Amino acid sequence: DTAVSQTPKYLVTQMGNDKSIKCEQNLGHDTMYWYKQDSKKFLKIMFSYNNKELIINETVPNRFSPKSPDKAHLNLHINSLELGDSAVYFCASSQKPPYYGYTFGSGTRLTVV
Amino acid sequence: KQEVTQIPAALSVPEGENLVLNCSFTDSAIYNLQWFRQDPGKGLTSLLLIQSSQREQTSGRLNASLDKSSGRSTLYIAASQPGDSATYLCAVVNDYKLSFGAGTTVTVRA
Numbered sequence: 180d181t182a183v184s185q186t187p188k189y190l191v192t193q194m195g196n197d198k199s200i201k202c203e204q205n206l207g208h209d210t211m212y213w214y215k216q217d218s219k220k221f222l223k224i225m226f227s228y229n230n231k232e233l234i235i236n237e238t239v240p241n242r243f244s245p246k247s248p249d250k251a252h253l254n255l256h257i258n259s260l261e262l263g264d265s266a267v268y269f270c271a272s273s274q275k276p277p278y279y280g281y282t283f284g285s286g287t288r289l290t291v292v
Numbered sequence: 293k294q295e296v297t298q299i300p301a302a303l304s305v306p307e308g309e310n311l312v313l314n315c316s317f318t319d320s321a322i323y324n325l326q327w328f329r330q331d332p333g334k335g336l337t338s339l340l341l342i343q344s345s346q347r348e349q350t351s352g353r354l355n356a357s358l359d360k361s362s363g364r365s366t367l368y369i370a371a372s373q374p375g376d377s378a379t380y381l382c383a384v385v386n387d388y389k390l391s392f393g394a395g396t397t398v399t400v401r402a
Contacts (some may be wrong), residue, residue: 224390282338
């Protein structure tokens with residue numbers, strides 16, 4: 180009964196490919212997020228959805244497109260992958276407002292070769 | 293724009309010593325502050341959550357304080373153990389956005 184689950188855990192792909200990462204939460208939270216952790220281990224927000232509506236869209240290349248079919252799912256699709264996209268991507272969820280804090284998934288390590 | 297700074301970046305202590313991890317943030321209009329632990333190659337585990345109206349939170353050997361007006365939080369870990377070795381991340385919430393510091397990597401030597 181994992182609270183926030185991401186698949187796949189590891190993803191190795193070639194430059195130029197398109198890939199998706201899936202995220203699901205069973206906490207009943209209203210808001211979901213994608214964070215990127217770069218090689219220096221710094222975590223930065225990419226997107227946030229509240230009840231299927233995009234509310235935060237940081238300066239992210241438009242090759243990255245989040246999709247939220249319902250409030251329990253937030254997927255991340257990446258087109259034309261580049262070497263610099265290699266990172267760990269974390270999904271998270273919270274209530275709105277986040278009175279009880281944030282819950283994170285275990286991460287997806289994306290390696291572009 | 294919120295900036296979160298954690299000092300020191302790394303810390304190595306012998307087992308049994310108390311740990312003091314510092315976090316500072318530039319925008320004091322935070323909703324709450326959360327401390328996380330990250331083990332190598334793993335996800336983030338929430339340790340403590342402090343609401344903006346609170347001064348501290350405690351869980352077992354962990355105690356976190358918050359001084360919102362000065363933009364500071366401190367995580368204390370008493371009687372450290374080798375199992376406490378990890379990276380500790382401080383994160384603050386503004387406008388539903390969680391901003392992280394770069395973390396403090398702790399090594400507890402047996």
